[in-house]
Amino acid sequence: MGSEATTHRNRAAVLQAVRDAHGASRAELAERTGLSVATVSRAVSALIDAGLLLEESAVGPSGGRPLGRLQVDESAATVLAVDVADRHTSVALVDLGGAVRRIERIEPPSLEPDDRLAHTLDVVETAWRAAAPAPVAIGVAIPGPVQPDGAIDFAPALRWRGVRIADLLRARIDAPIAVANDANLIAVAEARWGSHRDASTLVALAVFEGIGAGIVEAGRIVEGSRGFAGQIGRMVLDVAPFQRRDDDFGDLETQLGAIGLARRAADAGIALVGDDPFAALFARIHDGDAAGALAHRVLDEFAVALSNLCAILDPEVVVLSGSFAPLVTTIVPQLEERLAGRVLHLPRLVAPSTPHDGALLGAAAVAIDAFGPLARLLEH
Incomplete structure (x- = not known):
């Protein structure tokens, strides 16, 4: 191997080692890569000049000479x-x-x-x-x-x-x-950059016009045989769907997605004000009228879906995203009450924790x- 190729390989090894270690000193990089400290130092200098690494000084535990801690420049x-x-x-x-x-x-x-x-x-x-x-x-x-x-x-x-x-x-x-x-x-973002990245099994429940679930197990997305795992919108709530064919939205999301929820409210003569039918309906959950009754019925049906999900996956964390995200203070106590005693392990039901859209x-x-x-x- 020529010197140029060797230099490139060494720089690549050092760069990847810094990323894998989430920061390291030159001595630690030498141990990780098997390269000499001198070779690592040359590679580090080149990578800093190229704008790929950053160096932060920190005094060692016994004081004395500062130790250079290296990080990947994420803005590179x-x-x-x-x-x-x-x-x-x-x-x-x-x-x-x-x-x-x-x-x-x-x-x-x-x-x-x-x-x-x-x-x-x-x-x-x-x-x-x-x-x-x-x-x-x-x-x-x-x-x-x-x-x-x-x-x-x-x-x-x-x-x-x-x-x-x-x-x-x-x-x-x-x-x-x-x-x-x-x-x-959404599940990938939570597992990589959110507050629940250490969860053994994380599920992101996404409630929009349709309904889906992203599943991360031990840091990896669960995709199924064709990439369709987590399509809980295709769940059935009773035997009625077997009498018809759903070519677009599944049975659960036909009833519980934003379009289905707005239709159910209109059929019941309930006027929902605003762009988000979930926010409008759950604002009336404590009303003793048709709107309050529908809100409780909808949460019953979501609890059915979640209990089935828990029976299969036993998630540690369920992130309530989409239209549910701003409503967690209302929804979580309601869902926990329904699930308690009906699932073997009650997962943590939480709001999204990423700083931007998951x-x-x-x-x-x-x-x-x-x-x-x-x-x-x-x-x-």
Whole structure:
């Protein structure tokens, strides 16, 4: 191996070792990599000059000479994160540490499926080409099941079927691209950058027009055989669905998603004021009228879904996201009362803990993973 290749390999090894250790001294890096301290020091100097490492001085436990602690400079690169939500698209530049550098929410001019797809592709390409410095990868969150190759079987809220969005984006942009289900990405963001990252099993319950659950077990997303694990919107609440066929939303989300909830309220003659039917309904949970009764019925049905989830997964933490996020102080005591004594282990029901939208941060996380080893930054 030539000297140039050896130098590159050594720098790559040191950079990755710093990232894996979440910070280390030169001596610790030498032990981790098997390189000499002198070789490590040369690599560190080059990586600092390249803007990939930062050095912080800290006095050792016995005092004396400061020890140089090295950290990856998380601002050294960004990825483009995209959340294709039910009725808007958000794009953000996110650095390697999950810090959002810039974010924009864009309302599509039309919600018709073909128009929305064309608009989404244009938004992503425009954001990619306008970003400076250029991002290194793209991650996209979709409100529906996504196969491992980035193909969307169906996304009911968008009315997309058989859309190979990853391939469509790659035809426009030469970059690593990852596409995943939004509930999965909320769970990924919580597991990587949230307050519950040490949870053995974490579930993110995502309540929007549809309903899904992202599952992280021992730090890894549970995807199932085709990437469809966690689609709890497909659960059935009783035997009635067996008399019909649900081609779009599943039975549970037909009843408990935002559209279904608004329909049930209208059918009961309940006027819900505001854009979010959940907020409007649960504000009346203590009213002794039809609205209060419906609110309790809805929570009963969510408790059924959660009890089934607990029976199968035994989660340590359930993150209530989407429309449930701002309502946790109302919802959690109600759900805990229903679940207590009916599940073997009551999980912690919590609000999202990430500083920004979980789907966006999760999209950033899978984009970083798609980019690959940090050593690739040496090529940029």
